[in-house]
Amino acid sequence: MLPAMQGFDKKSHGVDLLGRDFLVLGKLIYMLGVCIKCTALHPEASALAPPLLDLLSTREVCHHKEPYVRRSALFAASCCLTALHPTFIASALMEGNEEVSRGLEWVRAWALQIAESDTDRECCTMAMACLQLHAEMSFQASRALGSAESSVQEKGIGLPSNLSKGAIRIPGSNSLFLG
Known part of the structure; x- marks a missing residue:
């Protein structure tokens, strides 16, 4: 999957994925979604x-x-939203994994923008479904974070102050998810 993601923006051997060969780019992205869904x-x-x-x-x-x-x-x-396990998201947030939190926040903001302003009706519908998946994923991650917090408190290990209050704040966002 990783080699397929490399070089999509490079013009090679007459293939222009970002221009006239957009159907191939769309199929490639769709295939990558299926691959992540399989995992x-x-x-x-x-x-x-x-x-x-x-x-x-x-x-x-x-x-x-x-x-x-x-x-x-x-x-x-x-597919990314459904593929990631809620406990992975919770642990990534607890560890301060910026890459995961930034990616998830980008999905939310982008889907919201598409739902509000895209001219293609099917894109708007898919963006709304993506937002619903994001909300469900956030809820499940909050629950996983809450159960992780409970087990950590039983062991006497301290959490960062924003996590101990049951709040998940994704960096670069005004969003706050309560656990």
């Missing part, structure tokens, strides 16, 4: 999701002029 709830998903979200967040992909590419990107982002 759902396995440790591999936690290693593959951040680079995929990074690829999706590039301006050339997430704001592509063709709706087909944006739909594929929304599908792949949704």
Whole structure:
């Protein structure tokens, strides 16, 4: 999966994925979404999701002029949200993993922007579904964080102040998820 993500923005052997060959780019992104979906709830998903979200967040992909590419990107982002285990997200937030939290916050903000302003009706519908998946993932991660907090308190280990209050704040966001 990682080699397939490299070089999508490079023009090679007459292939222009960001331009005239956008169908191939859309199929590639869709295939990457299927790959991450196949690793759902396995440790591999936690290693593959951040680079995929990074690829999706590039301006050339997430704001592509063709709706087909944006739909594929929304599908792949949704697959990332369902593939990551809530305990992984909770532990990544506890450890301060900026890459995961930044990627998840980007998905929320981007899907919200697409839902509000995209001209393609199917993109808007997919963005709303992506937002719902993000909300469910946040809720499950908050619950996992709450149970992790309980077990940590039983062992007498201290948590950072924002986590001990049962709040999840994603860096670079005004969002606050209560546990």
